[in-house]
Amino acid sequence: MRKKIVVGNWKMNNTIAESIELATEIAEKVGTGIICCEVGIAPTFLALHEVGKVIEWSDIRLSAQNCHYENDGAFTGEVSARMLQSAGCSYVILGHSERRQFFGESSAIVNRKVKKALAEGLKVILCVGETLQEREAGITESVITGQVVEGLDGVSDISNVVIAYEPVWAIGTGKTATSAQAEEVHASIRATVAGLYDATAADHLRIQYGGSVKPSNAVELFSMPNIDGGLIGGASLNAEDFMAIIKAAC
Numbered sequence: 001m002r003k004k005i006v007v008g009n010w011k012m013n014n015t016i017a018e019s020i021e022l023a024t025e026i027a028e029k030v031g032t033g034i035i036c037c038e039v040g041i042a043p044t045f046l047a048l049h050e051v052g053k054v055i056e057w058s059d060i061r062l063s064a065q066n067c068h069y070e071n072d073g074a075f076t077g078e079v080s081a082r083m084l085q086s087a088g089c090s091y092v093i094l095g096h097s098e099r100r101q102f103f104g105e106s107s108a109i110v111n112r113k114v115k116k117a118l119a120e121g122l123k124v125i126l127c128v129g130e131t132l133q134e135r136e137a138g139i140t141e142s143v144i145t146g147q148v149v150e151g152l153d154g155v156s157d158i159s160n161v162v163i164a165y166e167p168v169w170a171i172g173t174g175k176t177a178t179s180a181q182a183e184e185v186h187a188s189i190r191a192t193v194a195g196l197y198d199a200t201a202a203d204h205l206r207i208q209y210g211g212s213v214k215p216s217n218a219v220e221l222f223s224m225p226n227i228d229g230g231l232i233g234g235a236s237l238n239a240e241d242f243m244a245i246i247k248a249a250c
């Protein structure tokens, strides 16, 4: 039985003080002893260390939203996986469509990041997703398969990898994939992973759905056989909504 995982991706929102306030509120709600699902929050880099201290006593895991593929060196403005480790992170989100779309991250770059983050002992949330154009052109499955295969190239052990399926057209748009649309892609990702690794690895892999998940649609999405939780954007900025989504995974 896979343990579901719900992670709040705060994106570029909240100052350090606001992040501490929100994290404190969420930690009070989540507390300890949540056994039905794993919970994480991904604040801005700047707030990671402080937020880590605030949530330390709770079951919430600290996640970053990105990292570089080298540990150190002349890469102005970048943050490495090793630095994230030292800030208290256990997870890092990689290959988010906003990174791919706005910052030119190719699957090859995402793959380098995945390998470095895993080597540094971080768990990785590898994001994949098709654009509206790709969905309308009927190439969703091949796009997603390509992103999964390239993202995991050279990764021999995927026990520390979570995949997040986030259709680009559903992110921040209020348009959610139907549970059937999401389930179809999740099942195909699992089949791809079974082909790349084996049936056991595929069976253990957690695949989150992301894209306009809200308290009102989370129960239905999370009840699908291949949907193992969610990567939550907008709704994770409100402690009550985020908690309601966590409860939907239980």
Ligand code: 13P
Pocket (backbone or CB within 6 Å): 009, 096, 166, 170, 171, 172, 173, 174, 210, 211, 212, 213, 231, 232, 233, 234, 235
């Ligand atoms: P929204 O929940 O705001 O659509 O964002 C989803 C997302 O991109 C999470 O990484």
